[in-house]
Amino acid sequence: LRILTILSWNVNGFNRKRSEVLHNLSLLKADVVFLQETHVGPDRTYSTGSIKIQDLEGDYMAAFTVFKGSSRGVAVLFKKYLGCGGFSVNCDEKGRFIIILCQIWGHDFVFINMYNSNDEKIKLTDFTQISTHIPHSAYLVVGGDFNTVMDADLDKTSNLRNRSHTKSFDALQCFLENFSLLDVWRCLYPEVKSFTYFDRKGQSRLDYFFLQSHNLTSVTASKAKTTIPTAMIFNIV
Numbered sequence: 001l002r003i004l005t006i007l008s009w010n011v012n013g014f015n016r017k018r019s020e021v022l023h024n025l026s027l028l029k030a031d032v033v034f035l036q037e038t039h040v041g042p043d044r045t046y047s048t049g050s051i052k053i054q055d056l057e058g059d060y061m062a063a064f065t066v067f068k069g070s071s072r073g074v075a076v077l078f079k080k081y082l083g084c085g086g087f088s089v090n091c092d093e094k095g096r097f098i099i100i101l102c103q104i105w106g107h108d109f110v111f112i113n114m115y116n117s118n119d120e121k122i123k124l125t126d127f128t129q130i131s132t133h134i135p136h137s138a139y140l141v142v143g144g145d146f147n148t149v150m151d152a153d154l155d156k157t158s159n160l161r162n163r164s165h166t167k168s169f170d171a172l173q174c175f176l177e178n179f180s181l182l183d184v185w186r187c188l189y190p191e192v193k194s195f196t197y198f199d200r201k202g203q204s205r206l207d208y209f210f211l212q213s214h215n216l217t218s219v220t221a222s223k224a225k226t227t228i229p230t231a232m233i234f235n236i237v
Contacts, residue, residue: 006034032077034144035113036114040066041068049093098111116146124171125171140179142179185232195224221233
């Protein structure tokens with residue numbers, strides 16, 4: 001039995017917090033990491049809309065979307081000892097999502113990391129076309145910062161009714177149904193309130209991991225708090 005620890009974290013600027021982020025990831029013993037708002041912009045080698053692959057401290061290999069040095073951007077980090085095979089990467093040229101197909105420990109994985117920015121929402125219906133490329137035996141892991149709540153009563157403290165949240169939720173719900181995905185944390189803790197974001201209006205749970213129902217039995221723990229990255233722990237047989 002092997003354990004895979006997956007984290008999701010909106011870092012709000014990776015390069016300026018690089019040592020702090022990597023230090024925390026080492027303490028949390030993270031194997032696979034979804035980062036949002038990495039703010040990785042173009043340079044002489046990488047143009048806007050491209051994918052930057054690089055080695056990082058802490059024995060990580062990372063795939064970053066290249067967008068702007070001041071906004072958006074996502075990345076997925078993998079510990080090198082996972083020995084990821086069959087590595088294939090696609091991304092949104094606007095830095096809002098990245099899709100990675102690979103094999104870990106003999107299992108197929110599809111990782112989709114999203115940052116659904118408030119200024120330009122992801123058109124989630126566009127993902128329908130990738131469903132035909134996902135092997136039935138694969139673990140489909142969808143996570144990130146979705147900037148919307150799933151349950152108005154349990155996932156936020158503010159009583160404000162936000163129409164943009166309602167629209168975002170409807171699109172997200174349709175996406176989840178199309179891929180038969182479930183909110184991992186809510187499945188484990190049906191009535192618990194825990195939040196991943198706070199501001200002067202209150203607290204909200206905006207960061208999620210979603211899995212297909214037949215893979216939920218592989219999850220042994222999940223966490224969702226503002227003080228730590230959103231976490232999910234897999235058992236892989």
